[in-house]
Amino acid sequence: MSDLLWQKPGVQVDPRIQAFLAGDDVVLDREFIQDDITASAAHARGLARIGILTATECDDLCRELGTLSEDLKSGAFVLDDRFEDGHSAIESRLVERLGDTGRKIHTGRSRNDQVLVATRLWLKRKLGELQALCRETADVCLQRAEAEPLPMPGYTHLQRAVVSSTAMWWAGFAEAFIDNAVRAKQAHDWIDANPLGTAAGYGVNLPLDREGSTKELGFARMQVSPIYAQLSRGKFEIAAVDALGAAALDLRRLAWDLSLFTTAEFGFVNLPAQYTTGSSIMPNKRNPDLVELLRATYASIAASRTELEQLLSLPSGYHRDLQFTKGALFHAFGRGLGAMALLPDLLRGLEWNTERLAKGFDDGMYATDKAVEMALSGLPFREAYKQAAAEPLPRAGADPQASLDARSSPGGAAALGLAALRQRLAAG
Known part of the structure; x- marks a missing residue:
C-alpha cells in the first residue's frame, strides 16, 4: 500500500490493523471512483475561481483527472490494494503526474x-x-x-x-x-x-464557491x-x-x-x-x-x-x-x-x-355477483348475502365473461381505467 494520506511521522502502521481499517474499500470504491473524479474536477475548478489554483494548475489537474478516468475505463489503471481507497488513489495519481500541483487538490476538502x-x-x-x-x-x-x-x-x-x-x-x-x-x-x-x-x-x-460546484455537478440545490x-x-x-x-x-x-x-x-x-x-x-x-x-x-x-x-x-x-x-x-x-x-x-x-x-372457475365464484344483483332489486345486502350463500348457482348460468362485463365499478373489468394509468405513466 502506498503512503497513507493521514500517516504521521514516527508512527508505525500495523498492517493487520490497517487491513481491518481499510476493509474492502478499494474494491467497493471501484463502483463510484468515476463520480469521485468528476467531483474532484469540479472542486479544482472551484479552487481556481477563488485563486487557490492558477488557471494552468487547474487545467493540468483536470487534464490528468480526465486521463485517469479513461485509464480506469480501459484497464490501464486499476484500483487495487496499492491504495487505501479510491480517494487516496486519485490524489496519489495526481501527485505522481503533477508533483506539488497534485498535492493542492485536497485544499478545502475532506474525504x-x-x-x-x-x-x-x-x-x-x-x-x-x-x-x-x-x-x-x-x-x-x-x-x-x-x-x-x-x-x-x-x-x-x-x-x-x-x-x-x-x-x-x-x-x-x-x-x-x-x-x-x-x-x-x-x-x-x-x-x-x-x-x-x-x-x-x-x-x-476559505470562500469556497459551493453554488458553482452545485451547478457544475448538476445538483438541484446546495446542502447548506x-x-x-x-x-x-x-x-x-x-x-x-x-x-x-x-x-x-x-x-x-x-x-x-x-x-x-x-x-x-x-x-x-x-x-x-x-x-x-x-x-x-x-x-x-x-x-x-x-x-x-x-x-x-x-x-x-x-x-x-x-x-x-x-x-x-x-x-x-x-x-x-x-x-x-x-x-x-x-x-x-x-x-x-x-x-x-x-x-x-x-x-x-x-x-x-x-x-x-x-377450468379454474367454479359456481361459487359467481355468488358475490348474485348477491349484488339482488341488492340492486332492493333487498338489503346482508339478506342478499345469505340467500346467495344458500342458493348455489347452476353451472349453466355461470358465464365468466358476463361477470366481467357487468363489473362496472371504476377499476373493475368493465372499467379498467387503463387510459388514466397510461396518462400517469406518460406524465411521470
Whole structure:
C-alpha cells in the first residue's frame, strides 16, 4: 500500500490493523471512483475561481483527472490494494503526474465530503435507472392489459373467490410500478443536494464557491449545513434503498404469482424456456429458478436496509462506522437493479394457458355477483348475502365473461381505467 494520506511521522502502521481499517474499500470504491473524479474536477475548478489554483494548475489537474478516468475505463489503471481507497488513489495519481500541483487538490476538502458527493452522484444515477425500469415494467403491463382481457380466476387467501381477468392482473401491477417509478423520482429529488465543500462537517476558512460546484455537478440545490451533510449520510442512503425496496416488494408478489401459476396444479402460465432451468437429477423437471430468485431479491435489499439503519446509532459528526454504509448500499442496488432489469422481458414473453384458466372457475365464484344483483332489486345486502350463500348457482348460468362485463365499478373489468394509468405513466 502506498503512503497513507493521514500517516504521521514516527508512527508505525500495523498492517493487520490497517487491513481491518481499510476493509474492502478499494474494491467497493471501484463502483463510484468515476463520480469521485468528476467531483474532484469540479472542486479544482472551484479552487481556481477563488485563486487557490492558477488557471494552468487547474487545467493540468483536470487534464490528468480526465486521463485517469479513461485509464480506469480501459484497464490501464486499476484500483487495487496499492491504495487505501479510491480517494487516496486519485490524489496519489495526481501527485505522481503533477508533483506539488497534485498535492493542492485536497485544499478545502475532506474525504468526508468526497465520499458524500460521490455517493450522492452515484445514487442519483441509480435512482434514475430504477425509475426507468419501473416505467418500462409498467408499460409492458399496460400493453398486455390492453391486449389480453382473458377471464381468469381471482383468489383471496389462495382460495377461489370471484371472477377476474388477466387484464385486471396486468393493470394491478402496472399501477404498482407507476407508483414505484414516482417513489424513485421522489427519492432522487430529495437527495439531490450537493455536500461538496462541507469538508469534515464544519466548513473551512476559505470562500469556497459551493453554488458553482452545485451547478457544475448538476445538483438541484446546495446542502447548506456542514453538520447536516454528515447527519444525512446513511439517512439519504436509506431513503434510496426504501424506494428500491418498494419496487422489490411488488416484484416479490408478482414473482409469487408466477411461481404459483406455473405449477401443474394451476397451469395458468407458460414461461419462455430461457427463464427456466433443469434439475440436476430429475430429467422431467423445468424449474422457474429465475422467478424464485426474483422473489428472493427483496430479502437482500431488506438486509442492506437493516445494516444501514443499525449503523446510524451515532451522535452527530463523522464516525468511522459510516464506512460500512457503502457495502450495504452497493449490494442492495446491485442485486435489486439486476433483478428489475430482467423483469420487462420476462413479462413480455410469458404466455397464458387459456384452457387452464377456463377450468379454474367454479359456481361459487359467481355468488358475490348474485348477491349484488339482488341488492340492486332492493333487498338489503346482508339478506342478499345469505340467500346467495344458500342458493348455489347452476353451472349453466355461470358465464365468466358476463361477470366481467357487468363489473362496472371504476377499476373493475368493465372499467379498467387503463387510459388514466397510461396518462400517469406518460406524465411521470
